[in-house]
Amino acid sequence: MTLEYILRVVVAGVCGALIGYERRSRHKEAGIRTHFIVSVGASLMMVISKYGFTDMGNWENVSLDPSRVAAQIVSGVGFLGAGTIFMNKQKVKGLTTAAGIWATAGVGMAIGAGMYAVGIGVTALILIVQFAMHGRSAPVLGAKTYTLSVSLVNHTDPVENLLKTLEDNEIYIVKLYSETTAPTQSNSDIPDTHIESEIQLKMEIKFPTSMRTSDVMLILQSQPDVRKIQLE
Template identity: 40%
Template sequence: MQVFVDFFLRLVAATVSGAIIGFTRERIQRPAGLRTHALISVGAAFLTILSIYIFFDGKTGDPGRVAAQIVSGIGFLGAGTILKKGFSVKGLTTAATLWVTAAIGMGFGAGEYLISSSATGIVLLIVVAFKRVDLFAGKGSKQTVTIEMHKEHAMERLAKKLDKLKITPLHIEIETDEDSISFEFVISDEDYKILKRNIVEFASIEGINSIDLGD
């Protein structure tokens, strides 16, 4: 009974830790949120417990064999949250939090409460506090917007709408394929707010396929 309680507490601790990390992604509408991170953490903890205590009898078996597969296996799940659109790559931070959440779950599964709790605190510091550092450093003073349109309607219509709203892109990247063209442009926070307020006007431009306002 005592062993069961110990294992249960490890699973609970892993779940709570994963949920806390996932909440930081959930609140900014990332693809992997609270439940995903909690499931990954408790799953990693459970597999680690099985690997160490069930699949190894002290003489035969490898206590680290199953747990080792978590590290590589979670990479495939994290890769699913990464999106390349135009010249930008998004989802890297979420993929990284999924990977480190699995590692923390493994730590709790191994019974290492202190180091796993410390790692959770460091992750929260990185994803929450470090974002404020980015803002202070000026990284947050610009926004990236991606607009995909049909080629035949692209440049002239978009340019007229930007000019009408007095939005001046600081940088523009263009990517074309057979049927469409993507504009990725960097604008100031003030212009970004104007664009969001007038998003219906942009959406009404004939030929627009999609508008991605980024974070």
């Protein structure tokens, strides 16, 4: 019977990892490891809830209710999911990821309870809906990673404006580095020359295979704060 319990936890982990892979492919806050651990943990707690107290069955004045553990899993994962939700300029982000974590816990609970068909079926349903609703972004899964270096004029929110432009055009950032250079003056003979600093960004990006590097360059060149661009 122990092997059966382990099998339930393993299957739950695989289902959670599949859901997490879809989130990671879109560079969301919670990826494979988070969803894997949530699903495995929920499955383990369900197994313990159903079978971990069988030795107490003959105790007098002891009432066992496995559903109490399930209820605590649901409320506990709710707090975990809330950590992925944030607001930026009146726009809420992370809701889908939070809902995915909550649903992943449900998948783990179902498989931990021995309901393999339900857990696997819900996993497939979540993946189908997620990929269907992001159909245009699907080709980014196998896309090549490029290194992008950008120099920005340090005006009002230049980095935020650039990142929003990339997001709107389905250009995904894998890693991001930035630094601000000291103010420079291009012509020291003219005392009134405007002095301004620059922000140097270096990032690893991915974009759909249907998009060319020249398309990315045009998108970046259209930004007023961009001075220099190098895409490798």
